[in-house]
Amino acid sequence: MRTAPTDEATKDDLHGRIARIRRSIPRMARAVIDRYIAASPLYTQTAVPEHLHRESAHTVRSMLEVCLRSVTDESIDVSDTMRENIERGTERVAEGLPLREYMRCWQAGFDVLAEELERELGTDHGLFWFAFRRAHTTFDRILREVVSAYEIHTHDLIAAQDRNHTPIIDALLRGDEWVFDDPDSIPAEPNIMLLHIDDTPAERSGDRNARSLAATRKVRAIRAHLARAVPGLWLIDVRPRHARIVMHPPIGALDPLAVDLARVSGAPVTIAIENATSITDLPRAGTTAAEVLDIAIRSGRTGTVSRMTDVALAHHFAHPSASLPVLLDRCASLRSRPDLVHTLRVYMASNLDRRATADTLTVHPNTVDNRLNRVRELTGQDVHITTELLTLAVAVSAATDDPETEADHPQ
Numbered sequence: 039m040r041t042a043p044t045d046e047a048t049k050d051d052l053h054g055r056i057a058r059i060r061r062s063i064p065r066m067a068r069a070v071i072d073r074y075i076a077a078s079p080l081y082t083q084t085a086v087p088e089h090l091h092r093e094s095a096h097t098v099r100s101m102l103e104v105c106l107r108s109v110t111d112e113s114i115d116v117s118d119t120m121r122e123n124i125e126r127g128t129e130r131v132a133e134g135l136p137l138r139e140y141m142r143c144w145q146a147g148f149d150v151l152a153e154e155l156e157r158e159l160g161t162d163h164g165l166f167w168f169a170f171r172r173a174h175t176t177f178d179r180i181l182r183e184v185v186s187a188y189e190i191h192t193h194d195l196i197a198a199q200d201r202n203h204t205p206i207i208d209a210l211l212r213g214d215e216w217v218f219d220d221p222d223s224i225p226a227e228p229n230i231m232l233l234h235i236d237d238t239p240a241e242r243s244g245d246r247n248a249r250s251l252a253a254t255r256k257v258r259a260i261r262a263h264l265a266r267a268v269p270g271l272w273l274i275d276v277r278p279r280h281a282r283i284v285m286h287p288p289i290g291a292l293d294p295l296a297v298d299l300a301r302v303s304g305a306p307v308t309i310a311i312e313n314a315t316s317i318t319d320l321p322r323a324g325t326t327a328a329e330v331l332d333i334a335i336r337s338g339r340t341g342t343v344s345r346m347t348d349v350a351l352a353h354h355f356a357h358p359s360a361s362l363p364v365l366l367d368r369c370a371s372l373r374s375r376p377d378l379v380h381t382l383r384v385y386m387a388s389n390l391d392r393r394a395t396a397d398t399l400t401v402h403p404n405t406v407d408n409r410l411n412r413v414r415e416l417t418g419q420d421v422h423i424t425t426e427l428l429t430l431a432v433a434v435s436a437a438t439d440d441p442e443t444e445a446d447h448p449q
Contacts, residue, residue, distance in 0.1 A: 052165060055158050060106050062154065067098040070150050074143045080135075098147045104125050106150055108176035109169045116179045125178075138187055144184060148177050205275040205436045207282050210273075210317065211324040224317055225272055225286040231311045232327045233281035234335055235260065238304040241278070253278040257304045267298060284320070286288060287313065292343045300341060308334050309343040329353060333435070337383070355435035359380040362432070369433030371416040378416075381409045382434050385421065 100123045101406045108114050115127075151173060159166035163181070201222055209216045218224060240252035261276045270286030292311065299307040311330035314323035326346060334344040346353065356366065372379055385406065388394035392410075396403040410421050417433075419426040 048165070048364055052169065056106055056109050059158055060103065060264040062100045063099050063106075066102055066150050066154060067147075069096045070147045071095050071144070072099045073150065074146045077146065078139060078142060094143065096110060098143070101144070101147050101177070102151055102153075104180065105173040105176045108156075109344075110170045114176075116176055117183055120180055120183060124183050137185070139182070139414050140188060144181060146173070147350060151177075153236065157412065157438070204275045205282060207271055207275050209275050210284065210320045211282075213318070213321045223272065224283075225270070227287055227313060228272065228284050228317055228320060228323075229287055229311055229313045230320060230323050230327050231283040231285065231292075231309060232331045233260075233276075233283075233299070234308040234322075235279055235303070235332055236306040237276075237279075237283065240304070256303045256305055260299055260307075260364070263299055263302045268292075296341050306340045309339045310334055311343060311345055329357075337435070352435040362436075365429050365432045366436060368419060369417045371414070372433055375412075375416070378409055378413050379434060382413060382421075382430055385410065386431060386434065389419070390427075 041135065042142055071094060074088065075086055089268045090124065100120060104116060104119050106209070108116070120128065120136065152170060155169050155173065156166060159169055163409060178205065206216055232425045234381045235256070238256055241249050243249075257276050257278055261274065263278070264274060264281075265271060268283070268285060269289045271283065272286060273282075273284040275282045288311075292309075296309045299309075310327045312327040313321040322363065330346055330349055333349040333356060334340075334342070336356075337349065337352055339348070360428075361414050372382075381395070384398050385392070385395045390401050392406045399406070413430065414420050417430070419430050421427050421430060
């Protein structure tokens with residue numbers, strides 16, 4: 039085996055040549071992805087997923103960089119340097135990518151690297167084999183980390199999918215009794231979490247098969263991330279547009295969850311959560327969580343985790359009562375004007391400051407005045423009169439900025 043070069047001129051020569059190869063890493067990564075797509079049977083009849091030219095190319099670049107750095111730097115921490123890339127790569131597990139296909143892409147990456155090493159160092163046989171073996175040793179360490187993470191992620195996914203929890207959740211939310219195989223697993227004070235999941239761009243384009251595949255991948259990605267990121271997960275039911283999770287009281291903050299789910303699935307996610315005092319309290323908790331989720335969607339709280347404490351005032355305004363239809367009727371003309379609803383919502387969130395409202399909406403303050411005057415003309419309600427402002431607040435809480443969503447929530 040060729041040992042590390044000891045001659046200073048040889049060392050400098052090796053460092054210079056490796057530096058030249060590192061400058062070619064973006065080109066090499068593109069070549070790897072192109073080679074993988076051409077060799078894989080997965081992409082002969084279907085569109086190439088966007089992640090191959092984005093996340094996967096980034097992972098390949100990182101792998102090439104680490105392998106090349108290791109040629110001249112034995113102290114590099116492979117596990118720490120590649121951790122984020124390996125964790126991101128396990129999202130392919132959630133999409134149903136077989137391990138052999140996952141390995142095919144990694145191997146294509148090293149093949150391209152080996153070819154580049156030979157092109158640059160091939161005239162010095164000993165130097166080439168020294169660099170090749172150093173890079174290959176690092177690549178082997180990366181592969182061990184990759185396979186280990188893949189297997190762990192697969193086990194998590196299987197654990198989350200090993201039973202169909204839909205009928206159990208249905209029964210618990212109806213208040214029906216259910217006999218559990220393991221009574222000790224039942225949370226003493228369960229929490230219910232409801233998700234509203236938007237479509238990904240792929241679900242809104244292409245043919246029916248492509249849309250179906252995109253929806254399936256989205257569901258798998260969300261299930262896998264929930265299984266990994268939510269300690270105390272008990273029951274789970276994930277569909278393309280919504281999800282229901284029953285779990286033990288959460289450990290730590292759940293605030294980043296909606297953002298993380300949107301990242302792994304490619305779709306905006308809105309979350310509501312409510313705690314139950316016992317398993318028999320789940321019907322009440324489920325109803326409350328559904329009401330919180332509805333208000334969160336209407337008020338634009340996408341990307342957050344909402345509890346009743348976050349939307350209590352809006353819930354009070356929009357909660358069914360004998361007076362609610364009367365108040366809504368006074369503002370009925372706003373239903374066809376989501377632009378005015380949005381302006382009112384921003385105006386109230388800005389503490390009735392017209393300039394702050396204009397800054398948020400990126401319009402002139404006079405435009406805000408004109409819209410508020412238009413609200414008064416349409417409804418007879420003046421934002422400068424307290425009782426009429428509160429009436430408009432009720433309408434805003436029950437309305438939406440999106441006319442299509444409004445059609446789904448008739449008043």
